[in-house]
Amino acid sequence: MWGSRKRLNRKPIEGDVRIPSGCAVSGIMNKKGKLFSGETIIQSISIMRDRSNGLGGGFAAYGIYPDYKDFYALHMFFESEENQREVELYLKENFLVEKGERIPTRKVPVILDSPIIYRYFIKPRAEICEDVCMTPDEFMVRQVMFINSSFEGAYVSSSGKNMGAFKGVGYPEDIGEFYDLESYKGYLWTAHGRFPTNTPGWWGGAHPFTLLDWSVVHNGEISSYGTNRRYLEEFEYECSLQTDTEAATYLFDMLLRRHRLPLETACQVLAPPFWEEIERMPEKEKETARALRMVYGKGLLNGPFSIILGSTNGMVAINDRIKLRPLVAAEQGDMLYVASEEAAIIEVCACPSKVWTPRAGQPVIGRLEEVDSWVSVC
Amino acid sequence: MKRIYAREEYCVGCRLCEIFCVVGHSKSKDIIKTYKKEPDRPAPRVAVWEDGPLSFAFQCRHCDQPSCVEACITGALSKNEEGTVLCNEDKCVGCWTCITVCPFGAIQREEGEKKKIVKCNLCSGEPEPYCVSHCPNRAIVYEERGVE
Amino acid sequence: MGFSMLAPEYRVDRDKDRCIDCKVCVTQCPYDVHYFDEEEEKVFAREENCVNCHRCVVLCPTRALIIRKYPLEFRENSAWKDIDIRQLQKQAETGGILLSGMGNPKPLPVFWDKILLNASQVTNPSIDPLREPMELKTFLGRKPERLEIGCDGSLKTKISPQLELSAPVMFSAMSFGSISLNACRVLAEAAEQLGIYYNTGEGGLHQSLFKFADHTVVQVASGRFGVNSEYLKIGAGIEIKIGQGAKPGIGGHLPGEKVREEVAATRMIPLGTDAISPAPHHDIYSIEDLRQLIFALKEASDYEKPVSVKIAAVHNVAAIASGIARAGADIITIDGFRGGTGAAPTRIRDNVGIPIEFAISAVDNRLKEEGIRNQVSVVAAGSIRNSADIVKAVALGADAVYIGTAALLAMGCHLCRKCYMGKCSWGIATQQPHLVKRLNPEIGRERLVNLITGWKHEIKEILGGMGINAIDSLRGNRHMLRGVDLSSRELDILGIKAAGE
Incomplete structure (x- = not known):
């Protein structure tokens, strides 16, 4: 685990301890897949500065690497060049590395102690995938977990295709400036401003948390974390960061990719209706709802949360089942907005055609047009 | 009318009904005083009948057509509006006729020198008869069961 | 004398x-x-x-x-x-041989009392069960690894039969014979009223209790007392009793004087004969034999009932539990070393077995490591004394608990531990007619229902304090537990942190 390694900073980080935090989240997408600059999302998240405390901010962007869309874009943090060399050696053994480059950053006075930030466009070597009888996706998942848990001073911040996570320690708007996100164009952006209750922020611990092309930004503290984590471990997910966001991401991955549940059903697992409501449902719906709670009871995310899940195919925003955290949604033309606060939407879309507060447990689904399935590779 | 019924399947034969019947009809209505300081304490109006594991508490049935009332030579026994068979102690002369005619043996002689009868009066004035409220196993109940 | x-x-x-x-x-x-x-x-x-x-x-x-x-x-x-x-x-x-009744009274540590619970403060809100729904519904039985749901939201996976409980608690196996018919009746009526289950124990099911069959788990033990096809078909679930926490390694003993007419008829044995269950099932000398019995019972009950296998918590409990899960059991019941009994040799009761707290943790870990934890249910038994013990058991990894002693105490038992004498003064562990009638089932049921109703309220309060509104989210949630006065080895085995960590 990362935390067990030597670090200059002796204070505990994610993975060593569990760190509760409050947050701001925002997500913006164009349902037609039209690209727009990162400036909008920075503007939106910055209005919620009070919801963060400068100890973590980040963005996920989809559609930003059209030239390398068939490659997994591996965004990485390294603590030292030595750490980087070790990982690069490993990557070369297992992947075709199309390109490796430093992610361009700008000098921002308030952003300090940044690690070495690199990106690699890679493909798993086909013969190795065949050898271990895994799909490339499955192989990637295992490799990312392996790198994060076994390589000293190295951390994968994202690993999906045609997408990337840009995160760090600082207020989100400063992080956005640091990464020069205005110069990227994507069709879907999510952002996160963090308010951890203890510990200095750690670059790897900032959000979004990602796995393949899933990215999750989350505001809340899930009281069922221990249950969710044990359940995930049963399916060989290693929750090394001890964060709710990580658990939520793995749950989405398991439900959607591995168990191939429809998106609405997966959302129902995370925020299921109460038994009282289930009893009142029509027979067929009731049967499904009962079975879901029976089988996936340990997947219920219990406690306050609002989550935005980003993926190549669109985004989903969802609240806990008694709406203990804020979430607002809005629409204007092809644009869909979700955020912790309405102000964060109005800031970038002054007159939306529709603004609403989603009900507890009711997902807001923004599907990229002409996409049937949420599972990128089955 | 509301009557006292025995549920012999739950009677544990402890005789607390008898003990508390005495207390309920005593002067002090305090159990220790009744037994320690009232040498002329009343006789119990309820008796536990026992034969092997079978036992039950028994007291006046307050019959619809009570033969004791018919037989009473002084008019001491009467049935009131609620249906309770009561004995007016001032009129009772202790002729024991009622005792001989009661088909259930539910009437007793008073303890000691007093030449009077005693019988269950459903603890009139109390919310529930003493024997019922003090039964530890709900083996005596006071309820309306309609016509018998 | x-x-x-x-x-x-x-x-x-x-x-x-x-x-x-x-x-x-x-x-x-x-x-x-x-x-x-x-x-x-x-x-x-x-x-x-x-x-x-x-x-x-x-x-x-x-x-x-x-x-x-x-x-x-x-x-x-x-x-x-x-x-x-x-x-x-x-x-x-x-x-x-020295005989004893009820559970091990020795001053060995009670680990429940060394485990403390968590509550929410600031970062996540506690939930008020008086104002918000709070769910304790629990299902016991085999679950598929995943569900298949059609695009229209319809369920494509058939789910095995389950026991549906209104709260994660059931009444332990206590046979008619070891306890009176009135006591059995109390358990049955209370289970029905509460929406949970009671277990017949190994003494068969008395005719008068057939009407509570929907809330009955029928037990099959090594003596096979009272087992027939009607019995297997009538209950809501079937339990194979391999062992009991109070006396691991030996079978049940019912002295002949307790085998009166009704007991004899229900057990299908001659009047007045000692009912001594063999120490092992003579058709189960290994795990593959267990599989055969599990499926024989499923076959006999048309695959309509979940089958539980009950074992005593012994040293190697995790491996045994894993074997039981793989042998096809839907529910694994583990009875800790403090579990009660009507009669057990004192030396065995006081010295054999391990604490249930450790057993739950070990079994839950093993099944998780093997990736089958969510597929079977684990029921813990043996010295669950109150609602907090239940919460701790569930957080350690149990799906539900069985209570025996606690249920008897609610009926009137005063824990004098002389059950084996058959003269229970409270009408519970006796067959003597003048004693049996001392337990009025109506009163017993009210008291037992009161107890569990009170516990339900308490569990809801505790869950609410933790910021959780469904018992599902407590299962295996060891983050909610902290240990005091435990060695680091004990903390490791329990999988919990020390208070302050």
């Missing part, structure tokens, strides 16, 4: 200022302690017979009685404590 070196265990203190010589104590003591001396016109006590069952104390109308430990001081000796000497004296007099 002639001369005995054994001094009485208890002393009966009768307050003469209070005693009215009403003889209630005399009528109520089944152990022949109190007697009325006609000459003296006073009640006296033969103290050597007293077992401290409290029947006389509770029924005495003037509160004149106090039972105390007999003030006999043995010469101080840390190795030979009073109990050791007394037990030895008893054996020297009788030459027999």
